[in-house]
């Protein structure tokens with residue numbers, strides 16, 4: 510069976526193209542049949558995948574080569590057709606997907622990982638389905654956010670600074686830049702969050718993040734308890750917090766220690782409804798997803814992924830993917 514690679518040559522400031530060339534060389538060496546599809550602009554990943562899987566009956570291996578934005582588009586192209594088994598070669602600046610889904614960070618090791626799993630049983634992972642009130646709908650595989658963190662994620666992703674910072678190997682600093690910038694501009698919101706019909710209202714809420722896996726923003730462990738095969742989503746609400754403490758939170762978040770703060774509330778469930786007093790910016794896997802209110806629903810074990818999760822009860826305290 511042929512492998513279809515969806516390559517975002519612009520990811521990691523264009524460095525993903527060199528990563529792809531080394532992967533392509535390995536595939537040719539190993540005589541593995543493949544087709545390469547290059548994205549030219551935002552949205553192409555989803556469109557290309559839809560074109561591949563529209564052929565009725567057949568089943569395809571679809572491998573994303575890029576960052577979190579690329580895997581987001583690939584998942585949105587596959588769902589709800591269910592005719593693709595997904596693989597991932599990390600070639601972006603953040604690569605939170607590889608951290609959360611036990612995929613090696615090194616692209617060539619990630620290829621080996623994929624090739625070892627072909628023809629074996631893939632791991633079916635949960636995803637979140639979102640429906641904005643009066644706008645875009647789609648799915649996310651990492652996380653969905655509303656408020657302060659969405660402003661940072663979308664601002665950083667769409668900024669020219671990201672290109673400049675990436676060029677010098679300081680890609681993550683662009684998030685720090687937007688964090689400081691938004692810290693002075695952001696006005697806390699009143700947010701009502703319904704989780705499986707239980708309502709909580711937060712006054713002076715800074716942000717709400719709905720997570721399917723622990724990581725976002727290039728290694729921040731925003732939701733340490735999230736697990737993409739557990740059949741539930743974690744909702745982290747940060748509220749009633751001073752600007753100084755927000756800075757502390759964004760430092761401790763790399764170790765997941767922020768969840769001990771009294772200003773951080775964690776809720777868990779399958780159906781989540783978020784309503785804000787003032788329309789707020791939203792992100793899905795770090796990509797702009799609209800402005801306003803949103804309903805989210807967990808779709809359990811719906812995407813077959815070429816990866817292996819540790820056996821139940823055998824979760825290491827430090828994930829391999831946390832290192833380095």
Ligand SMILES: Nc1ncnc2c1ncn2[C@@H]1O[C@H](COP(=O)(O)OP(=O)(O)OP(=O)(O)O)[C@@H](O)[C@H]1O
Pocket residue numbers: 517518519520521522548549550551552553575576577578579580582600601602603604605666795796
């Ligand atoms: N050929 C292209 N030119 C410009 N942008 C593209 C192209 N193909 C895809 N895109 C868009 O580029 C954006 C960034 O891609 P991606 O997230 O994969 O890389 P990254 O930003 O380097 O990595 P990360 O999100 O992990 O930090 C996405 O919004 C995607 O839709």
